[in-house]
Amino acid sequence: MSTAKAQLEQLPRAMQVLLALGALALAAFPLVPLEAADFYLQMLTQMMILAIFAMSLDLLQGVSGMVSLGHAAYFGLAGYALAFLTPADAPIPLWWSLPLAAAGAGLAALVIGFFVVRTHGIYFIMVTMAFAQMVFFLFFDNKALGGSDGLYVNFRPDASALGIDLENKTQFYYLTLALLLGIYLFLRRLLFSPFGRALAGIRVNEHRMRAVGYGSFGHKLTAFTLAGTLAGVAGYLWAAQTGFVNPELMGFHMSAHAIMMVILGGMGNFAGAIVGAFAFEYVMHVFKDLPAIGGFDTGKHWQLWMGAFIVLVVLVAPRGLLGLGEKLLKRRGRASE
Amino acid sequence: MDFANFLIQLLNSLQYGLLLFMLAAGLTLIFGIMGVVNLAHGSFYMLGAYLAWALAARFGNLPLAIVVGSALAVGFGWLLEWLLFRHFYHRDHLDQVLLTFGLIYIFEEMRSILWGDDVHAVAVPEAVSGSIALTDNLSYPVYRLVVSAVCIALALGLYGLISRTRLGMKIRAGAFNREMTEALGINIRLIHGVVFALGVALAAIAGMVAAPLSSVYPGMGSSVLIMCFVVVVIGGIGSVRGALVAALLVGLVDTFGKVLLPQIAGMAVYMLMAAVLLYKPEGLFKQ
Numbered sequence: 001m002s003t004a005k006a007q008l009e010q011l012p013r014a015m016q017v018l019l020a021l022g023a024l025a026l027a028a029f030p031l032v033p034l035e036a037a038d039f040y041l042q043m044l045t046q047m048m049i050l051a052i053f054a055m056s057l058d059l060l061q062g063v064s065g066m067v068s069l070g071h072a073a074y075f076g077l078a079g080y081a082l083a084f085l086t087p088a089d090a091p092i093p094l095w096w097s098l099p100l101a102a103a104g105a106g107l108a109a110l111v112i113g114f115f116v117v118r119t120h121g122i123y124f125i126m127v128t129m130a131f132a133q134m135v136f137f138l139f140f141d142n143k144a145l146g147g148s149d150g151l152y153v154n155f156r157p158d159a160s161a162l163g164i165d166l167e168n169k170t171q172f173y174y175l176t177l178a179l180l181l182g183i184y185l186f187l188r189r190l191l192f193s194p195f196g197r198a199l200a201g202i203r204v205n206e207h208r209m210r211a212v213g214y215g216s217f218g219h220k221l222t223a224f225t226l227a228g229t230l231a232g233v234a235g236y237l238w239a240a241q242t243g244f245v246n247p248e249l250m251g252f253h254m255s256a257h258a259i260m261m262v263i264l265g266g267m268g269n270f271a272g273a274i275v276g277a278f279a280f281e282y283v284m285h286v287f288k289d290l291p292a293i294g295g296f297d298t299g300k301h302w303q304l305w306m307g308a309f310i311v312l313v314v315l316v317a318p319r320g321l322l323g324l325g326e327k328l329l330k331r332r333g334r335a336s337e
Numbered sequence: 338m339d340f341a342n343f344l345i346q347l348l349n350s351l352q353y354g355l356l357l358f359m360l361a362a363g364l365t366l367i368f369g370i371m372g373v374v375n376l377a378h379g380s381f382y383m384l385g386a387y388l389a390w391a392l393a394a395r396f397g398n399l400p401l402a403i404v405v406g407s408a409l410a411v412g413f414g415w416l417l418e419w420l421l422f423r424h425f426y427h428r429d430h431l432d433q434v435l436l437t438f439g440l441i442y443i444f445e446e447m448r449s450i451l452w453g454d455d456v457h458a459v460a461v462p463e464a465v466s467g468s469i470a471l472t473d474n475l476s477y478p479v480y481r482l483v484v485s486a487v488c489i490a491l492a493l494g495l496y497g498l499i500s501r502t503r504l505g506m507k508i509r510a511g512a513f514n515r516e517m518t519e520a521l522g523i524n525i526r527l528i529h530g531v532v533f534a535l536g537v538a539l540a541a542i543a544g545m546v547a548a549p550l551s552s553v554y555p556g557m558g559s560s561v562l563i564m565c566f567v568v569v570v571i572g573g574i575g576s577v578r579g580a581l582v583a584a585l586l587v588g589l590v591d592t593f594g595k596v597l598l599p600q601i602a603g604m605a606v607y608m609l610m611a612a613v614l615l616y617k618p619e620g621l622f623k624q
Contacts, residue, residue: 061431067430067431067434069434115611115614115615116614118614118618119614119618119619121430122368122374122430122574123570123574123618123619123620125374125430125434126374126566126569126570127570127610127614129563129566130563130566130567130570130607130610131607131611133563133607134603134604134607137603137604138603138604140603141602141603142600252559252563256376256434256435256438259431259434259435259438260435260438263431263435301446301449301450303442303443303445303446303449304442304443304446304447304450306439306442307439307440307441307442307443307446308439308443309439310435310436310438310439310442311421311436311439311440311443313435314432314435314436314439315424315436318428318432
């Protein structure tokens with residue numbers, strides 16, 4: 001596998017402080033009185049949901065060296081699970097529907113993972129993409145599964161067991177933030193556990209790991225399943241927030257965007273995935289809001305700028321924003337010595 | 338299913354398979370020789386189809402449009418290799434995936450700016466617009482046979498080029514051992530340019546000949562790209578022969594799947610891929 005570059009696993013102290021400040025800012029945001037507070041709350045909630053999704057992919061892409069171009073399938077499946085579970089007349093409780101939807105996505109990842117984790121490198125990329133496309137077409141072609149139009153989620157899940165009301169945008173925001181932080185801490189813990197070390201070993205040299213007695217198939221399949229489950233958590237939240245699911249959620253573009261988020265932030269440490277998700281979504285909003293210049297509507301052609309932006313990131317900063325930050329910190333450290 | 342019907346489906350699957358082969362051959366060659374995974378390959382198909390539509394409207398003649406379009410595609414492929422891809426041969430697959438994903442966006446918008454977002458029909462050339470009567474009420478359009486014939490001719494040409502010419506020998510040498518080939522004084526950069534331009538042209542030609550059959554629409558590249566991936570995975574990356582066998586197999590499974598089991602037709606091809614992966618994780622004709 002060729003993704004064995006040196007990675008930023010331990011974050012420098014300065015960066016940790018910045019991240020903690022960022023988390024505080026997120027926690028304090030709903031308290032700030034703003035003109036269009038609801039709009040920004042929703043936008044930030046979406047960014048946090050995508051950050052969970054990006055972290056789940058980072059477990060494969062950054063930690064284990066498995067670049068999945070089909071990760072959106074598990075994201076979308078959990079969203080659909082919520083849509084199917086919610087009856088037309090009443091909300092369903094969060095406490096069992098979230099674990100069930102995530103487990104459903106995890107099960108799909110286990111089954112598909114059984115086929116894909118035996119492949120390597122470029123094969124892995126193509127095969128994950130093809131299987132995600134299979135799931136996409138399953139939903140796209142079948143009217144019973146919503147077809148190309150998708151499905152409505154009739155009610156937001158009922159979280160009264162936790163004492164919160166998800167119809168309230170602020171409370172939904174805090175639930176998402178809590179899940180984001182919880183999953184981040186869990187994944188950081190996992191990264192430095194024996195399991196996480198074994199995954200990193202597989203990324204760097206799979207043959208050697210097998211030679212010293214680590215069954216790479218089992219480790220990779222476990223990681224793939226876990227990543228699918230966490231992507232399911234994100235997909236469930238997404239469906240609950242937007243009230244709507246369609247096949248695009250599991251599409252090729254969604255998967256590629258997740259890869260892009262992880263790259264943009266910097267892979268292998270989960271913090272990068274969060275930063276990348278926020279940055280990516282922000283940039284996309286900026287491009288979509290570009291004004292018309294002369295007769296040419298630059299905002300309508302946002303894909304052009306997005307494409308150019310992606311190419312530029314790959315050319316200039318393949319280690320992402322955190323990688324860039326680390327470089328700057330190092331340089332400053334050297335200068336002050 | 339009676340015989341005439343069976344024959345029609347068989348010819349359709351052959352035509353679809355051959356068209357897929359044109360795309361997959363370029364994809365697998367570019368991977369096999371330069372080690373680049375190209376997600377934007379489907380975009381060349383889409384651009385080819387739009388080019389055929391635009392040029393046919395200008396010249397009033399589809400064959401002429403295809404000839405001019407192919408020349409443009411070769412030039413475009415050459416330029417793209419020279420400007421961008423050349424710098425990505427040694428980068429890891431992740432970077433290549435992202436670069437080419439960015440290119441998909443750029444090509445889609447280029448198409449949108451140049452030709453708009455509408456669906457267009459392309460007329461079948463007068464001379465081959467008829468159909469052959471098989472029974473009283475079943476007939477087969479001549480143009481589909483022409484598409485198959487063009488694809489077969491190009492496939493044979495490709496086979497001849499790779500296995501029978503001096504250039505082909507250099508291409509094979511480059512795929513086998515890059516450094517050694519360079520050391521023998523062969524201009525490997527030139528070879529790379531040629532192979533890339535060839536791959537782009539094959540994909541564009543596939544789009545151009547398919548334009549009258551499928552009409553021309555935005556996003557036609559991405560569905561065909563996924564099918565190409567399936568073909569390349571089944572055939573084995575880097576193997577042109579594998580791509581041919583796999584493309585025909587995929588054509589058969591897809592076409593007959595739609596006729597016999599319409600409920601799962603969209604998934605049939607992927608099940609075939611899963612089965613092949615279980616049996617041979619590196620494809621049928623691993624090089």
